[in-house]
Amino acid sequence: MSPAFLEAARAIVGPEFALAGSDIEPRYLEPARYAPGQAAALLRPATATQVAELVALAAAHDLTLVPQGAHTGLVRAATPTDAGRHVLLATDRLREHFDFDPLDRTLRVSAGYKLSEINERLEPEGLFFPIDLSADPSVGGMLAHNTGGTRMLRYGDVRANTLGLAVVLPQGQVLQAGRGLQKDNTGLALQQLFVGSSGSLGLITEATLKLHPLPRQRAAALVAPADVESVLPLYQALMASELAGLVSAFEGISRPALQAALEHLGDAGKLFDGQLPEYALLIELASELPAARLDLNALLQEVLEREFESGRVVDAVIGADEEIWALRHSISEGLRDWGKVIGFDISLPRRHFMRFRAEGAVWLAKHFPPARLADFGHLGDGGLHFNLAWPHEAPPLDAEAMARLRAGINDIVLRLGGSFSAEHGVGPQIQQAYWQLSDPVGLRLAGEIQVLLNPKQTLGLTRFGPAE
Amino acid sequence: MSPAFLEAARAIVGPEFALAGSDIEPRYLEPARYAPGQAAALLRPATATQVAELVALAAAHDLTLVPQGAHTGLVRAATPTDAGRHVLLATDRLREHFDFDPLDRTLRVSAGYKLSEINERLEPEGLFFPIDLSADPSVGGMLAHNTGGTRMLRYGDVRANTLGLAVVLPQGQVLQAGRGLQKDNTGLALQQLFVGSSGSLGLITEATLKLHPLPRQRAAALVAPADVESVLPLYQALMASELAGLVSAFEGISRPALQAALEHLGDAGKLFDGQLPEYALLIELASELPAARLDLNALLQEVLEREFESGRVVDAVIGADEEIWALRHSISEGLRDWGKVIGFDISLPRRHFMRFRAEGAVWLAKHFPPARLADFGHLGDGGLHFNLAWPHEAPPLDAEAMARLRAGINDIVLRLGGSFSAEHGVGPQIQQAYWQLSDPVGLRLAGEIQVLLNPKQTLGLTRFGPAE
Structure with missing residues (x-):
């Protein structure tokens, strides 16, 4: 990286938001699960216009810009590793838009907002963006990786809940893909290319998200099936039953995962009287209807009793939703212990x-x-x-x-x-x-698309084409 | 078209399925809403392998292959117009696969199946593909146009319910995009490019579709709002209410559209005592729960009574679901009268x-x-x-x-x-x-992608790049 680059970047974002060397705060270089990386510089633009200028600047200097959201990703796509040529672009200051449309139930939001912030701000409206994770990613990060999470079963992934994007392309042009409408088939679905592209085709600065009504009730159970063989028949029975539309989570937890979470929480021995099953299930029902209309706890109890009688279920914890979810979300930390x-x-x-x-x-x-x-x-x-x-x-x-x-x-x-x-x-x-296991026709096509969009690989670290 | 092309095509599909000139049945050339077209030949392959051979053959002969499903589209993408250079490829014989996976609730199905056939065959399983239209498109056609329909509100469009595609690319290679899994982020979302591409980037031979449980009950009402101004507040109130998750259709019908449908059905004068409202609404609730658990008719009645009291609704027809939907689906025909x-x-x-x-x-x-x-x-x-x-x-x-x-x-x-x-x-x-109203950055990128995939425009009639 030349001093001229840093100077030009500082002119765009201001000197305090274009830092080099040891001025870069370590958290930007330390990914969740892997060894720290290194970067020539850290840029923190506040507007999409600044992003476009920085992307064009980096391309002109032949540097690789690495976009980073909340740095919660697990494939190392947002951690730069080259102290000479990698420039980190953190989107955490991209907070220009938070435009809620109550009639369309959409939110036009800048990439720097975090999932938790969005849902806190939407709660009074009775709406939410239905992605549920142990981590708290940014909007841009969720889109770049097409996050799933525990409630995808009911609401779909990030892609299914995204109605439009603003993207800065690797040469600095701005693409508005999608108008934020529920239905719009006015051409190729370009926006879909960027969802799940790890920031290596374009840098997402803004998205229009589809919101869902917050459930008025949830009911969760932690279930001990008789054995592993009972699990899928149990799932099948539930999904073919009249409750299919109410199921909002169906999570599997192996005995060691359960144990790791329990040890982490200091609760070991309390659950299932210490007799942990080989495999446990977290089953959740949710509904926009209030309990007075439809009592989910009673319905769940009914199902479990039936399954108990059928012999597929031997034990269940019910009526402790918060504890059950805390347990589920502690597995990763427990495993780290x-x-x-x-x-x-x-x-x-x-x-x-x-x-x-x-x-x-x-x-x-x-x-x-x-x-x-x-x-x-x-x-x-x-x-x-x-x-x-x-x-x-x-x-x-x-x-x-x-x-x-x-x-x-x-x-x-x-x-x-x-x-x-x-x-x-x-x-x-x-x-x-990716290189070893991808279909060769798709690999070649993906590589050609990446070359078309990002010819000099000046944006992102992921290579979608075949290994060179 | 040279005789050599027809001969080679006949060797691939058999002489009775590669026809030229007046041997082509008129229905293949007559689109729903527009004047008839013309084609040099009609090819009707029965397998994806035959499709790949034909696509490569047409490309080698510099002919344009025009894919056609059930020929129900409304943008003329499937009607050839050049008797010298357009070769029609009808997918109606592509019926190799109908593989239902009960545990994943997916259907791997060849492009030639029609929507109605799929749903008839799935009914005994209690499942359906939730696209509801007045027309009866083929699987390939639905995908090529990303069909919406009346129940998209609840289930999403075709894209949201597609988990994988097999595509023959314009040079004849076969791309398997997506593995039919609910979640899969192993690269660029190439399959998304073909959904809504009007058959001009690749020819879809097969899809894996996501199925949904058939509702156990529905309740529909045809509603006369007080005035046009009441319509969106009524919609807003419903979608913010505890019934939000039950709404499966919310259709608007202007007075003339209502009149056209009624005249077509010979029922004019019967509805709303002949006093047709300026704007009517078809509201439908649906649930997998049986009426014994949750009575949708009663709930709908309750909502309408409340809205009647609030003054936003002045009349409603309820308990005549079949008639109401028949009316809705007769508008297009009525208009043709x-x-x-x-x-x-x-x-x-x-x-x-x-x-x-x-x-x-x-x-x-x-x-x-x-x-x-x-x-x-x-x-x-x-x-x-x-x-x-x-x-x-x-x-x-x-x-x-x-x-x-x-x-x-x-x-x-x-x-x-x-x-x-x-x-x-x-x-x-x-x-x-498309040319006049598209964003220039997107237009250029779409054109570049089309050139990459379909360099000689030997597949499909739609041009995604800027006007030349």
Whole structure:
């Protein structure tokens, strides 16, 4: 990076928002799950116009701009790694728009807002953006990775709830893709290209989001099925039942994941009288109807009693929604207490879900015996966080071993028709898997599209074309 | 077209499925709303492999292949017009796959199946593909135009319910885009490019569709609001109420549209005691819960009584769901009885919905006095079919007048932030509007993508780049 670049950037955003070297606050360089990165500079624009100027400036200087939202991503797409050529562009000051349309139930919002802020501000309107995660991403980050989360089963992913985007293209032009309308088919769906593109096709500065009514009641249960074989029949029965439209979450939690969360919360032994099931389910119903119309707690109780009688359920905790969700959202932290977390963000056809779990566990035990597997996930939409803790006391995995580990698990995923990146998107962390496991026709086409949009790779770290 | 092309095509699909000249059945050349077209040949492949061979063959012969599903589209994207260079490829024999996955609730289905067939076959499973239209399109056609329909409000459009595609690219390669999983972010969302691309980027041979549980009950009402001003407040109240999650349709019908449908059905005078309101609403609730749990008819009655008391509703027909929907689906035919139908497939931010109707009507009366406006549409998702009948007895509109008419209405649409093609997609019929009204940055990018995929324009009739 030349001093001229920094000077020009400072002229655009102001000197306090274009920093270099040790002036960069560490949090911008420290990703959630991996080693810290490094950057030549950190830029923090406050407007979409500034973003466009900075993107054009970086392209002119042949530097790579790395967009970063709340830095909660798990594929390392937002962490720069080159102290000479990577310039970090943090979107945290992009807060120009927060335009709520009550009649359309949409929100035009700048990329820098966080999910939690949006939902806090919308609560008095009785509306929300229905993405539910353990993390608190920014609008831009959610879009760049097409986040799923625990309530996708009911509301769909970020893509399904996005009605328009403003994007700065890698040469600095501004593309307004989509008018924020519910229905609009006036050309190619360009906006869809940027959703899930990890910031490597364009930099999203603004989105128009589709909002949903806040449920007036929820009822959650933590369920112990009789055995793993009962889980999918139970799911099937529920989704074919009259309650199908009410199910807002159907999460699977393996015994070790349950244990990790309980240990983290200091509650171990309290749940299920200390007899943790091999696999647990978090089932949630939600409705806009008040309990006086339709009592979800009673309905859930009814279902569980029926399942208890059928023998598919042996125990359940009900009427403790907050505790149950706290438990669910503590799994990741609990796992970190056990060691270095190695995550696999998988989805599978449901018919192969349990088979994958079994085969994956066997493979892991054989090839990486110290690994402590503690999988959990969004079973309701086929998602599985096949996560493991590599104990602090075990000899650390080197890059080659890590690559073998990833390849071994991903092979099973592919063989069973699954996805090796269900909801985290693509980034340097899974770049190898992307290259190895993608369909060659799609890989070539994706690469051609990236070259078309981002010819000099001056934006983002993800490579969508074939390995060179 | 050379005899060699026809011979080679016959070798691929068999002589009875590669026809030329007068052997082509007229229905393949006669679109729903416009004058007949012409084609050098008609090809009717039965497998995706045959499609790939034909696409490559046409490209090699520099002919333009025009894909056609059930030929129900309204932008003329599937009607060839050049007897020398256009080769029609009908997908009606593409019926290789109908693979239902009960656990994932997905259907992998070939492009040639029709919507009605899918839903008839899925009914015993208690599932359906939730697109509801007056027409009966093929799977391929629905995808190529990203169809909306009357229940989009609740279930989303075709895009939102598509989990994977198989596409033959314009040079004959086969792209498998998406694995049919609920969540999969393993790269650029290439499949999204083909949804709504009018068959001009690739030919969709197969899709994996997301299915929904069939409601166990529905309750519809045809409502007469006090006046046009009451309509959106009524909508707003309903969508903010505890019933929001139950609303499955909210359709607006202007008095002339109501009249056209009633005349067509021979029922004129019976409805609302012959006192047709200026604007009527079709409101439908639906639920997977049976009436014993939640009585939708009673709930709807309750809402209407409340709205009657508030003064926003003056009359309503309830408990006649079938008749009400038959009426709704007869508007288009009724309008055809009145004259030549000129349709505008618009959507608008709801806050400008009624303003557009008023301004559009005034403009039309001033510039095209014989036009009989009879608008209706999916008010619940901002959609508006601003359709008019040009009376048979009026002097027919020439091309120049038609262009002026389209431009005049579309100008108002754009000024009010609307879409000039809400759910029909882009095709030759609105090619001029597309060129004139699209954002230049998006237009250029779309054109570059089309050149990348379909460099010699040997597939499809729609041009996504700027006018040459």
